[in-house]
Amino acid sequence: xxxxxxxxxxxxxxxxxxxxxxxxxxxxxxxxxxxxxxxxxxxxxxxxxxxxxxxxxxxxxxxxxxxxxxxxxxxxxxxxxxxxxxxxxxxxxxxxxxxxxxxxxxxxxxxxxxxxxxxxxxxxxxxxxxxxxxxxxxxxxxxxxxxxxxxxxxxxxxxxxxxxxxxxxxxxxxxxxxxxxxxxxxxxxxxxxxxxxxxxxxxxxxxxxxxxxxxxxxxxxxxxxxxxxxxxxxxxxxxxxxxxxxxxxxxxxxxxxxxxxxxxxxxxxxxxxxxxxxxxxxxxxxxxxxxx
Numbered sequence: 001x002x003x004x005x006x007x008x009x010x011x012x013x014x015x016x017x018x019x020x021x022x023x024x025x026x027x028x029x030x031x032x033x034x035x036x037x038x039x040x041x042x043x044x045x046x047x048x049x050x051x052x053x054x055x056x057x058x059x060x061x062x063x064x065x066x067x068x069x070x071x072x073x074x075x076x077x078x079x080x081x082x083x084x085x086x087x088x089x090x091x092x093x094x095x096x097x098x099x100x101x102x103x104x105x106x107x108x109x110x111x112x113x114x115x116x117x118x119x120x121x122x123x124x125x126x127x128x129x130x131x132x133x134x135x136x137x138x139x140x141x142x143x144x145x146x147x148x149x150x151x152x153x154x155x156x157x158x159x160x161x162x163x164x165x166x167x168x169x170x171x172x173x174x175x176x177x178x179x180x181x182x183x184x185x186x187x188x189x190x191x192x193x194x195x196x197x198x199x200x201x202x203x204x205x206x207x208x209x210x211x212x213x214x215x216x217x218x219x220x221x222x223x224x225x226x227x228x229x230x231x232x233x234x235x236x237x238x239x240x241x242x243x244x245x246x247x248x249x250x251x252x253x254x255x256x257x258x259x260x261x262x263x264x265x266x267x268x269x270x271x272x273x274x275x276x277x278x279x280x281x282x283x284x285x286x287x288x289x290x291x292x
Contacts, residue, residue: 002236002243003292004151005029005060009144013136014071016128021067022136024053024144028289029061037065041124048130052137056145058242059292066133079118088113148292155290156237162287166254166280167230169273173261174223176269219261226257247288255281 009024034053036046049064092105110116233250236243258281262274 001149001238001240002152002156003145003148004155004290005148005244005292006151006290007060007144007148009140009142009147011136011139011143013132013139015132015135017070018129018132019069019071020132020136021065022133022140023065024062024137024140025065026057026060026062026144026148029059032057032059033061035061035063037063039066039068042066042068042129042133044126045130045133048134049137052134053141056141057292059244064137066137068129068133081116081118085110085116088116152291155287159237159284159287160234162280162284163230163233166277166284167227169277169280170223170226170230173219173265173270173273173277176267176273177219177223219264222257222261222264226254226261229254229257242292244288244291247291248285251281251285251288255285 005026005028007024007026010022012019012021014020034050036049038045045066049066053062053064088110089105096105229250233247233254236246236250255278258274258277262271262278265271265274
């Protein structure tokens with residue numbers, strides 16, 4: 001089953017006093033590109049998350065975002081620098097004694113003074129944090145993959161419809177092609193009859209010219225290869241492997257065969273069909289840019 005390159009997955013988990021939110025999002029990209037948005041103190045998680053996603057995502061510009069909060073407020077500790085506080089108090093009281101001001105020293109006034117309180121970030125157990133984050137990441141990844149698969153199946157259905165349309169046009173080309181040489185022979189005969197009037201026309205020469213024309217305009221090799229490409233394309237649409245690059249190559253080959261048919265064809269009906277086929281192939285090419 002093909003997967004879309006675009007996708008989004010989200011999981012939130014409360015574990016070990018931590019509220020963890022993991023989001024995974026991806027957009028189209030030629031290759032697999034990973035990036036992470038993490039809390040400043042958790043940069044060590046980046047390589048672990050990258051390893052977790054490796055093998056699960058083959059193509060797409062992928063970003064993992066992790067948010068960690070402590071609802072219990074234990075993510076930081078506040079300590080009082082008693083010696084500094086006492087120093088401030090003694091200095092203020094000495095100043096009060098010198099200038100004779102009223103003593104209005106209060107606790108709230110001390111709060112405005114610098115360096116009295118020290119806020120220390122609580123040390124996290126990295127293994128404990130990773131255990132919780134990886135659990136949330138696995139859930140987000142499962143949701144992400146499910147979304148990609150659902151979108152991929154819709155893309156596959158659309159592509160199958162376009163392949164059917166392309167094949168129908170190819171069958172029309174094949175139905176017209178046998179009559180092209182005969183029409184050429186008829187036109188050649190009519191032209192020579194007009195030019196030579198009553199003079200006898202060399203039938204053998206006309207047959208020879210017609211045979212040469214038929215050989216130059218033969219497109220059976222191209223149509224056979226195009227049928228083969230369509231079959232391979234359909235087979236890839238049920239493959240479990242990443243298929244985006246293979247489909248891209250097949251589309252290039254399909255376009256090449258149709259261009260050759262167009263250059264060889266000496267029939268207005270085939271020329272019109274070639275234009276329509278090229279348009280349909282371009283729609284297919286645009287659509288497969290969304291497939292992993």
